[in-house]
Amino acid sequence: MASPITIFKNDELLFEATNIQEAARYLADHLNTTKSKYYDPIERGYVYSIPYYDKEDKYLFVASEEIATIRRKQLEERGHENARRVWLVPANPKEYDLASAFSHYDIIDWKRSYNYENGDILFIYVSGNVQRVRYKVEVIEGLVRTNNIAYNATFWKDEEKLEQSKTWDWTRIRLIDEIDTTDLSLAKLREHGVKGNIQGSMKLTGQLRDYIMSFFESDLTQGYYPDEVSETLEEGKRKTIRVNVYERNPIARKQCMAHYGVQCQVCGLNFEDTYGEVGKDFIHVHHIVPLHEIQQDYIVDPIQDLIPVCPNCHAMLHRKENGVYLSIEQLRQRVVNTI
Ligand SMILES: [Zn+2]
């Protein structure tokens, strides 16, 4: 199947290829090298928005959202072999309260101790008295400069570190899944190939990588939310987050769905019943508390504050009628009246 890939050089259109072979051939001619060199960069480029650099020049590869999504899915099924790099990254809970940060945000900024790139997967090992791999995150922006970081001092335990951190480079990460199991304790990791303590980031490969990966969901939220249901957090909170983070938080979602199930709580739609296998486990989660009412120390209650709804009902919950949002109950009433 033809998959049109557009190549940009320094943000200007360079070439439109009908498929990856053609794109690679064009680049090889353009840069006077061999074509096989470019398959990986092109693929990483259009699937994960990773630029490719040749000397001072920046190349971008862009495919349609649909093609990128399909390819991303295929790569996800194969564990992103060759496409994504996977890291084991230690986190010290005495310096930064990651658990609390992730209960507020699904996107946070993290120290860039290696040259992480968009699409890399990090498994975060929490040291101190936790000593387990607890989080799977995806790098969504490899390099974020210090002046674009919104510091949230509440999560920092160590003020000296917080001060130091103002000179670091950062990486923006998105939480994919969280787990708490003794199978991912330091002792178990050692049985699967970790030597000594986990003190710095290490690239994961082979059996250890597969072992850790097997405990986590591949991706719980990617592609679930259309832009129409986005909300902007008010001034003073992190600028980078444009969707209601509570609705995307994988931890809160999991707990909400465990309580209510995956049926729309307004109209009763169950995606798997209606659409079959493709609808399995699909549902939006709506955050009931209006964002402007949220205080700095708010922690989402997955059962009181969140509710599973289908995208149609979800969209209606985010629209206003005569300036006010309809409640779940009001909406339910209207659905009942039309059946
Ligand atoms: Zn519904």
Ligand SMILES: [Zn+2]
């Ligand atoms: Zn919502």
